[in-house]
Amino acid sequence: MNGLYDEFRIAVHSVWNRRWLALAVAWGLCLVGWLVVALIPNSYESQARVSAEMQSILSDKVGVDARERKKNMERIQETLTSTINLEKVVRGTALNQSVATDRELAGKVEMLRKNITIKSEKDNLFEITATSSASNLSDAQNAVLARDIVQKMIDIFVEENLSGDRAETSQTIKFLDAQLAQREKELQEAEQKRVQFETENLGLLPGIGSISQRIAAARAELGQIESQLSQASGSLAALNGQLAGTPSSISTPGFRSPSAGGARGQLAQAQGKLASARARGWTDSHPDIVAMQNEIAALRVQAAKQPASGGGGYRTPNPAYSSLQSMRAERQASVAALQARKNALQADMTELVSKQSMEPGVAAEMSRINRDHEVLKSQYDKLLTDREQIKLRGQVESETDSVKFLVIDPPSSPRSPAAPNRPLLLAMVLFAGIGGGVGAAFALGHLQTSYPTAAKLEKASGLPVIGSVSQILTNTQRGLRKKKLRVFYGTSVALFGVFGMLMIVEFIQRGMVA
CATH class of the missing domain: 3.30.70.1130 (EIF_2_alpha)
Structure with a gap:
């Protein structure tokens, strides 16, 4: 413990002996440090x-x-x-x-x-x-x-x-308006293209009135026409057979008698009844028709046996023959009409069959046109919905306090600088200057070869030290030393005074800012 105390006394004595050096270093460091601190701008x-x-x-x-x-x-x-x-x-x-x-x-x-x-x-x-x-x-x-x-x-x-x-809302709406105008134009063009294509290929498009359906309808109608034509042809052939067996004129006697005309007159009447019955639509299997045919056969045998000039009458047009001719003309017209309709249907079917090979391509093109139209329509509807929603959102945000x-x-009015902390820096510079002066004096004392005590000299030389002589000062030297001490103390106090003055200036400047 005594050794440490002696070392401390030796260090203090070494610094004290070089106090002027310490003071000069302290002044120099403080002046330089305070100047640097003063140059730092306040923030x-x-x-x-x-x-x-x-x-x-x-x-x-x-x-x-x-x-x-x-x-x-x-x-x-x-x-x-x-x-x-x-x-x-x-x-x-x-x-x-x-x-x-x-x-x-x-x-x-x-x-x-x-x-x-x-x-x-x-x-x-x-x-x-x-x-x-x-x-x-x-x-x-x-x-x-x-x-x-x-x-x-x-x-x-x-x-x-x-x-x-x-x-941002205005820009978005403007962009959507431009996109909607473009989509609307494209949609109108797609609709016009679809209408034009449907007009040009009306009979080739799928759905009602397509080629396939028209061919099927024509075939069904052609089957009906052929059935009707077959019936009409058979009826005309039967009528021609009847007409061939009916005389165009009959012999009429010169006097009115119930039996006038003989067998030929009765035959003519029977044939007229038969023609009238067939004109009403009776068939050959009808019982009355069968009875009439039997009667006509018997009358023909009798008429063949009767002399040509028998009865003393004259010949007149046969009404049955005239009726059969009218019916034949009607049947021939019906057969001709049915045949013309059949020929027309066959021609239409031939034309439709030739066009049927084009139907798949037309249907595919129509499907593509419809698909493009639907895509444009969905895009247009979505853009329209988005624009209305964004417009509503913009109105909500601008007209309400969303x-x-x-x-x-509020923004504060600073009364003191946030940086640097000038009082702290000034104090740190003062302590650093004093510490630097003391350190310089202490270091110089260790660099010089001197022995502050007899024990140090004895330890360094290895020889015994008999004694030591203290410093003896005269009165003049003592007065001079006191004068120097007063100057040293005054200079030291001046250092602290400069520090205090700088602190006062700093606080005055802060007061001026406030």
């Missing part, structure tokens, strides 16, 4: 807090949910420090006074990007911090500038969220 910081409250219920009903609004807030926070917004800050504050060229403007923008901080404390609470340390401005001007920067950022923050959404901004803490 003034202003802060503000903004709250964005999402309180609209109607916006949720039209698709503007809380997640989307939060996403918009994050986007605004990220783009708030963009070059365009920072240029607005430069133009709207005192920084614009020192901007003359685009290069200077870019420099100011970069400076602001480093000095502006935006932090999100919660989901809807933002803190904006700005510092100003322009060397061409005074402390008071820097303090005002910091506050103006924060206020301008708040204005831009609110503007970006209100007018930014409106601008996002309400509140300035919780």
Whole structure:
């Protein structure tokens, strides 16, 4: 313990003997350090807090949910420090006074990007911090500038969220309008193309009136016509047979008698009845027709036996023959009409069969045209729905308070610089100067070969030290030493006085800023 105390006394004595060196080093370090601290510009910081409250219920009903609004807030926070917004800050504050060229403007923008901080404390609470340390401005001007920067950022923050959404909505609606006009034009062209194609290929398209259906209908009608033609031809052949066996005239006696005409007259009457019965539609299997045919056969035998001039009468036109001729003409006309219709149907079927090979290609082309039309129609309907929804959302966001901004803490007016902490730096420079002076004196004492005590000399030489002689001063030397001590103490006090004066100046400057 005594050894440590002796070492401490030796170190203090060494420094004291070189006190002038320590004082000079302390003064030099303090002057240089205080000058450096004085050259450091003051930075003034202003802060503000903004709250964005999402309180609209109607916006949720039209698709503007809380997640989307939060996403918009994050986007605004990220783009708030963009070059365009920072240029607005430069133009709207005192920084614009020192901007003359685009290069200077870019420099100011970069400076602001480093000095502006935006932090999100919660989901809807933002803190904006700005510092100003322009060397061409005074402390008071820097303090005002910091506050103006924060206020301008708040204005831009609110503007970006209100007018930014409106601008984005307007741009989106304008884009959708252009797309709708283009889709409408394409849709009209597709509709005109479809109508023209249907008109040009009316008989080749699938559906009602297609070639396949027309061919099937023609075949069915042709079958009916052939059946009717067969019946009409058979009926005409039978009628021709009857007409061949019917005389065109009959012999009529010269007097009116019930038996006039004999067998030939009765035969003519029977044939007339038979013709009348067939004209009514009776067939050969009808009992009356069978009876009439038997009667006519018997009368023919009798008429053949009767002399030609028998009865003394004259010949007249046979009415049965005339009736059969009228019926034959009618049947021939019916057969001709049926044959003409059959020929026409066969010609139509031949033409339809030739066109049937084109039907698949026409159907495929029509299907493609309809598909393109449906695609354009669905796109047009979707764009129209999206435009109306976005328009409604824009009206909700602009005409209602979907996002309400509140300035919780307005931009603060800094009364003291945020950096540097000049009083602390001045004190640190003072302590560093004193420590540097003491350290220099102590180091110089160890570099010089001297022995402050007899024990040190004995230990270093290895020889016994008989004794030591203390320093003896005269009265003149004592007076001179006291004078030097007064100068040393005065110089030391002056060092602390300069420190105190610098502290007073610093606080006076802060008071002037406030």
